[in-house]
Amino acid sequence: MKNNQEDQLETQDIEIALLMEALYQKYGYDFRNYSKAHIKRRILNRFNLSGMQHVSEMIHESLVNHKFVDQILMDLSITVTEMYRDPGFYRTLREQILPTFHSLPYIKIWHAGCASGEEVYSMAIMLREEGLYQKTQIYATDFNPVIIRQAKEGIYSINRMKEFTANYIKSGGKAAFSDYYTAQGETVKLLDTLKKNIVFATHNLVTDSVFAEVNMVVCRNVLIYFDRTLQDKVIGLFVESLPEGGILCLGSKENLQFSIHAPLFNPLIVNEKIYQKKIHF
Amino acid sequence: MIVKNRYEAVVIGSSAGGLNALKTIFKCLDRSFRIPFIIVQHISPDSENYLIQILNDLNRLNVKEADEKEVPRRGMAYLAPPNYHLLVEPDRSFTLTVDERVNYARPSIDVLFETAAEAYRDALIGIVLTGANNDGSKGLKKIKEFGGVTIVQDPENAEVDSMPKAAIRTAKVDHILTLEGIAAFLNDLENPMNQP
Known part of the structure; x- marks a missing residue:
């Protein structure tokens, strides 16, 4: 009983x-x-x-x-995010990964599960500072249409700017962070030019399929919400989307260790959970 | 009456003053103590989890950060990573989330306790230690509702007494003990002389 x-x-x-x-x-x-x-x-x-x-x-x-x-x-929806979340990760991207992109004719980056877009704009600013933004296409996707609309607006509370600015500096930012937004009362609006090469779209990792080949997938703090079966399915989408040598970035507490797809990747920077799809597998 | 040897996990919540409190409990634990600990210590978001090293140096339970999907094992102690909530699934594996702060905290003690209460039911021991807020009170109440044992550090001996006091106000607490008393209570559970 x-x-x-x-x-x-x-x-x-x-x-x-x-x-x-x-x-x-x-x-x-x-x-x-x-x-x-x-x-x-x-x-x-x-x-x-x-x-x-x-x-x-x-x-x-x-x-x-x-x-x-x-x-x-x-x-x-997972709506808790910030610009340059985990600044060490962004610093590593800036110093070790982005330099290798200079040799590419065109760069495509997929932010999967981008929520309200903070990390997407972080990437756009960094690409701009490294002289790569002009030849980049960013796909920013989330399953939630309401949150994608927010992301597209690029408007955030002014209360968060202190935190974002500190993160930006720690990530190796090269300008004054305030150069990238204009204050409007209680909110700030990020520069429209940052959106120029970003496509915001709804895409459901659980039910939709791959839509493009990209050089880098950024999917951070999304997989932790999924069970192992679903994790494998979604990592499978990234495998399909990445060419040989393509980069996969996960959240700081996520890893490929237990995935059926693990043999397809080399851990490139272990601490920051940056993986590279193997060449000639 | 406490039935010996039926407990499968101990969840511990601590905040201000928690480092010293956890060290004291670890030092007083028998080296043969094996029931897994799952710990939320409030910690600043970008800090290294230095607590792991400090507790491991005491050579009791083997301390590590909780990984997502990991299932707790005997002889181990798991710490919630900074800036992530730690949840226990019905199958007892860990989930980490980056959801909103709860009681101004991430990781939150209530989040761990409430999910662990459902996963372990009457095989769980919940302990609230020193701290300056009221995180853990609701969770401890739930542990009691599901038949677990609830323990609170004696506010008289706590470095900061708000969190233990809040827990005592909110939950039906089985034992109010000093840190040494908590360790003695736990040691007793695994003492072979006490097995039925």
Whole structure:
């Protein structure tokens, strides 16, 4: 006989699984292979704010109320990011990887799961300072259309500029960071010229396929939310997208060690989780 | 009544003053103690995890940073990495996330405790140590609800007493102990003389 707590836990887990099934069947958003503990925290947060009596009510609401779906998508999106997050990673890119791009006629970079775009603009600024931006095409993608619109705007709270500026300096920035934005009251707007070679688009790593060959994939702090099966599937997309010698950048706590695709990559800079697709494999 | 030998993990939350508190507990642990520790120590986002080296030098549990998908093993202690939440999945593997701060903290003690409570249920021991905020209180409450054992460092002996006091106010606490008392309690769980 289960005790009350365990019974309630089981019920809630089933309700959440059914909610994920509903989102998938109705809208094609597939969270079924995300970390269960993470999904549960986010969904129960929304549930506690909703005033509903049972999690299962969220299933019906998400089937009929598009605003509610947008809200859930936002809850399940990873929206915490910053410019030059992990400055050491950007410094390494600047000093060790970007110089090798000078010999390429054209550079394509894919920011997969770019959220509100902070790291995309960080890259654009760095490419510009290294004299590479003119010949670069950046694809910035996220599954969430609302967040992609935010990314495209390039408008951020002025409160964050102190942190971003400190990161920029630590990453080896070569100008004054304030050169790259204009303040508008409580917000700052990044220079429009930084967007010139960036395409922002919705793309779902779980359900969509590869759309271009790129020289470098940047996908940081996205894979940690996926189970092993889904991680392998998504890394498989990157394998397809990268030519031999192409670069894959992961988050500081992510690695390829346990992936079925590990044999296809050489760890190029182990500490910063920068990998290179092997040549002549 | 405490049933011996049924505990499979110990989760520990500490904040201000936590380094010394953890060192004291480690020093007082028997070298034969093997139940895995999973620890959230509040730490600044860009700091190196120096705590690992310090605790490893004490030669008790083998201390490492928790990796995503890693499953806790006996004889090991796992620390949440700076700037990541540490969650325990239903299959007891670790998940790391970069979600919003909880109680102004990332890693947050509540996030670890609440997920570990569901994963380990009555096989879990939760311990709240010194600290200046109230992170860990809600998590400790949940550990108790799922049948785990709840321990709080005696506020009288804590370097900073807010966090232990908040935990005592919020959760049903089984034991309020000094650091040495906490270590003695844990040692006793694995003492072969006490096995049923």
